[in-house]
Amino acid sequence: MVKYTITSRFQATEAFRDHPHTGVDLAMPEGTALKAIVEGVIRTADYGSSSTGKTVFIDAADGRTYIYGHLKDFSVSDGQSAHVGDILGHSGNTGHSTGPHLHFGIKEHGEFIDPTPYTSLIQRMDQLKGAAHATVNSGLDALEMLNQALSQFTQTLSEMTLNCISLLLENRTVSLISDIVLSWLC
Structure with missing residues (x-):
């Protein structure tokens, strides 16, 4: 035009x-x-x-x-x-x-x-x-960047949750808490 x-x-x-x-x-x-x-x-x-x-x-x-x-x-x-x-x-x-x-x-x-x-x-x-x-960012458009960021955030959050559960399981004094958490997640 x-x-x-x-x-x-x-x-x-x-x-x-x-x-x-x-x-x-x-x-x-x-x-x-x-x-x-x-x-x-x-x-x-x-x-x-x-x-x-x-x-x-x-x-x-x-x-x-x-x-x-x-x-x-x-x-x-x-x-x-x-x-x-x-x-x-x-x-x-x-x-x-x-x-x-x-x-x-x-x-x-x-x-x-x-x-x-x-x-x-x-x-x-x-x-x-x-x-x-x-x-921006090597040709990615804004929606692709948002989707990648959300995916990475979800993955990081899942890893943090698993790490917390592992720590709880290693500590025998909090086995009751770990049982509750595991029953809640499963």
Whole structure:
């Protein structure tokens, strides 16, 4: 489902640009919460009325820098760790802009690369946090993890019960208690 229309593509050479476009522009209402699509460390910049205006950069472990431009405001600060689904700020119309939108770009080894394959993540950014946390611990989903934990708890509880019974049986002075416990369990 396309939630945000791409209004300018990577390397586009529109009449109002003095160089090819370094990202993609996605039309969205001003104030739309913009969320991290990757984990990384935050940098922010405010270019005023030029370039991408208020901009958030996520320096990710994959060596790429993910760029969110023309923001209305920041919800993060320099040096902060970003996690998938964290709100970075809100879409706006800052910098050199013709209307409210998100400029989304990616740099790899200092060069801009086509971010188009990642726009599906921007389209689904409201759903990413749940998806990122539903699959953890070597690919197990939350229900499988709960079932494993309950199974392990049950096994441990059974072993503890058997150990208690063994201790009671070893102690001849509490044979009456052990007889009661054994009759109760059997």
